Amino acid sequence: MELYFLGTGAGMPSKERNVTSLVLNLMAERNAIWMFDCGEATQHQVLRAPVRIGKLERLFVTHLHGDHLYGLPGLLTSRSYQGGDTPFTLHGPVGLKRFIHTALEVSQAHLAYPLEIEEFEPDFEGVVFEDEQFRVTTAPLVHRIDSHGYRIEEKPQKGRLQAERLKELGIASGPLYGKIKRGEDVVLEDGTVLRAADFVGPSIRGRTVTILGDTQPCPGSLMLSRGADVLVHEATFMENRKELAVKYDHSTAADAAKTAREAGAGVLILTHISSRYQGEETERLLAEAKAIHGNTLLAYDHFRFELAAPGRGGGGA
Template sequence: MEIYFLGTNAGVPTLQRNVTSVALRLLEERRSFWMFDCGEGTQHQVLRSPLRLGKLEKLFITHLHGDHLFGLPGLLSSRGYQGGTGPLTVYGPPGLKAYLDISLSVSQSRIPYPLEVVEHSGGLIFEDDGFKVEAGLLEHRIDSYGYRVTEKDSPGNLNKELLLSYGLKPGPLYGLLKKGQDVTTEEGVLIRAAEVVNAPKRGRIVTVLGDTRPCQGTLPLAWDADLIIHEATFGHDLEGMAHQYHHSTARQAAELARDAGGRELLLTHFSSRYTTHEELLPLLAEAREIFPQTLLAEEFCTFPVYRRTPGNVPGK
């Protein structure tokens, strides 16, 4: 599980950074990737990345402002020309379907794959055997949602040394034990799954927050998350402007990560007033004063989502 940024700017693109889009790579877990937001030019960013649109399985829109949305019709159209034949589901606030219906019909765009648009107003919006995705309303000029992606716990590994001491060699009974079923060997020895299966592996949690100023809705989404992606449109010297425009400062993002007990924080959605990486370093510094495990998002960079294990302290 990895995060890959395709756009980290707020409002408008610059020569250095594109507008918002982030990919959650699930190549080992699902052989696919998910995308959060799709600002103008995202498909061009994909062409410069290791991602392939044919592997895009789900796309989540946080809100219907153009810097998070204007790249969507073009990307959906191009997906079919880049090997995308499998189903694609797009999730977002009410109004998303009308936007896509008009854009694709007026442009006579042909979508040669199953496309489903799911409008939601928060809550549990997706769940299967491996993952669930929850959405929560934030505080912005229009309805804006954050997403909490939870990887479900996976069964622990078998204690193979102990099994061999029972005389049980690898085979079908191993599979039953891993599923939690007790088994009996040919010699009549009862082996209890609870005694030979290690503790389950904790699933990872990734929180992707859309545009928001500090509000109560962020905490449940970010609670105990392994990775929190939070907007940091301004430095804290512009806190008044951030509040006026319904955005957050880097320090406010760090306060949320600290209060939520998160493991790591990635700052993104930077104002175009910060034109260089060096100009973003003060935002990083102010965030790290409160939450040391903070990084700046960088386009075309991969950020692994580490699994928290016993003794694995956040930031270590």
């Protein structure tokens, strides 16, 4: 599981940062990629990234401001041109469907794959996707327009099969191993009962990632971030521009750090950086957050962060 930042700027592109888009690479877990937001020129960023558009399975939109949305029509059609033929689902606030259908209709674009668009109401709080591997929940944030955050929870994995113990009993590797791994008790030919629980280690805790849209500090961001291994939070301004953050319903780097600290989040990754901060100024922005939540990183375009299995650590590049 890896986070890959395609765009980390706020409002409009700059020479250093494109507008917002983030990939959650799940190739190792489910042979698929999820994307969060898709600002203008996201597909150009993909050209310089280890991201295969054809492997995109789901795209989650936090809100309908252009710097999070304008890249979608191009991405959808490029997915067709590049041979993507598997189903693709968009999740986002009401209005997403109208935007996509209008863009495709006016441009007479035809997609070579089934496209589903699942919308939710402004005050919706709950599950937007769930299967046997993952649960994705959302909650409303506080911004100038309806904005949401997403909490991606990997469900606990079955414990390791203690194959060495089975071999000590003279049981060779085979179908019985699979049954025990699945939690099924096994009766041997001599009547001996092997209880699966005796041969499978404790379940392995899944990883949790929280990705927030644009927001002021609010109860929704805190709830979604509670105990997350990684929190991706906007940091549009520094604290000395707090009045602008309040005026435009954004967060400062200090705001993001306070949310991470209060929520008990592990790693905080700052993104959605105003173009007024470049070069050494971004280091001051990072320092402001680190003074509150030490385990903080500042994302840049094409920054990647691996979420290793629990107990093995992770890191950026």
